[in-house]
Amino acid sequence: MNTQATTTKPNPVRTFLWLLRREYWEHRGGFFWAPLIAGGVIVGITLLSLIVAETTAARNGVKLSNMNLDMISRNMTPEQIAHFNAGLTTGLMGLSIPIMAILSFVVFFYxxxxxxxxxxxxxxxxxxxxxxxxxxxxxxxxxxxxxxxPLLAIAATIALHLAFLVLISAYAGLHGVNPLPLLWNPAPLVSMWIKLVLLIPVNALWALPTVGWLLLCSAFARSKPFLWAVALPVAFGAILGFTQLLQRLSIPSSWYWRNIVARILFGVVPGGWFGTGGDGTLRSLASGGDIDISLGKFDLVNAVLTWDRILDALASPDLWIGAAAGAGLIAAAIHFRRRRIETSV
Structure with a gap:
């Protein structure tokens, strides 16, 4: 009996998942441990702060158990409860800033x-x-x-939020205070976490110019890709400023730094698109303008993470022009990846 040797083609999906697994295992320190350690440090600082607060309160004769928070929570109006939930979610998001900053650095250098x-x-x-x-x-x-x-960073963020709430709840429980009515309202917490996950594709589209530029420098540079990535656009901007070329074309000098340098160097910062579209809430906040902070007019988390704002960003030409430019840079990176295998020290 004659047998004919057959070759099986590798499953492209399995191959791609294997490549993703390779990237995770090679960079697990930055992807997994860095945000987790950052969250642990924040929890440790919170614990230390509670210990300091406890010793200070004991020294001054302040007793938390004398505060009937249960009665306060039962007498709160729905609007007051919503205000409290908004403040709680805003505070929790503030705790997450170090994790998001570490994510930006990790992705940039990766x-x-x-x-x-x-x-x-x-x-x-x-x-x-x-x-x-x-x-x-x-x-x-x-x-x-x-x-x-980003998914791993959000998982670390959720773990941080839960650890923080458990820590505060334990502290309140030690003083005979029931923290459940105020701290553990699942609706705003779960809503915030779901929005963070659903924002990942929007952040990814906004980050494409930075992704493409950094990959192009990584594939093209024979040495010191960081200098290529950072010094080249900065030096070009300095030349434009010195020659006043943009002003001669009736283009503001800030246009290059805002639309070119910022997009190719800082696009991996989560939420970089927040100033795109929308009602200008963030721009007014950044400029120190007067903002009505009553519920429904300005709630930092819900004002930023609204579906209308997300749709405005997705409809913005800035996002899609940048995404197209990023796709072109990625194509150039693939080209150099095929042709260049040498480096120089």
């Missing part, structure tokens, strides 16, 4: 080294010997940066 590091250590020769296309390799790094890393 993309900057994504296509450079394996050329520097020559492991690119091994990866190119496998039946994996450069397109799949680059796309896996993009997905890891704009989807996997």
């Amino acid at each position: 993309l900057l080294g994504a296509l450079y590091d394996d050329r520097r250590d020559r492991s690119v020769l091994f990866w190119k010997s496998l039946p994996i296309s450069d397109l799949d390799t680059v796309l896996s790094k993009i997905v890891a940066a704009v989807l996997v890393a």
Whole structure:
């Protein structure tokens, strides 16, 4: 009996998932541990603050148990409860800022080294010997940066929120105060967490110019990709300012820094699109304008994370022009990934 050897083509979905797994295991410290450690540090600072508050209160004869918070919560109007929930979610989001800042740094430097590091250590020769296309390799790094890393950061954020609420609840419980009526209203918490997850695609679209630029520098540079990524646009902006070329074209000098430099260097910061579209709430806040902070007029979390604001951002030409430019930069990065395997020290 004659047997004919058959070759099976690798499953592209399984291959891509394997590439994502590779990116996670190689960068687990930044993707997983960095936001988790940041959350742990915040919880530790909170615990230390409670200890200091307890000792200070005991020294001055202040007793939390004398405050009948249960009676206060029962007598609160629905509007007052909504105000309290808005303040609580705003405070919890404020606690999350360090995690989001760490996420931005991790993703920035991850993309900057994504296509450079394996050329520097020559492991690119091994990866190119496998039946994996450069397109799949680059796309896996993009997905890891704009989807996997933010998901892990949001998971760390949720863990931080829960740990903080447990810590405050335990402190209140030690003083005979029931924290459940005020602290553990699930509706605003779950709504905030769901919105954070659903905002990941919007943040990803906004980040495409930065993603493409950093990958292009990582694939193109023979050495010091950071200088290529940062010094080149800054130096070009300085030349434009010195020659006053933009002013001669009746273009404000700030246009280049806002629409080019900021988009290709800071697009990975979560929520960078908040100033796009909408009713100008954030711009008024940043400029110190008068804002009505009554419920429904201005609630920091709900004012930013509204569906109308998200739809305004998705309808903004700034987002889609940047996304198209980012796609072009990614295509250029894939081109250099195919052709360049050498680096110089």
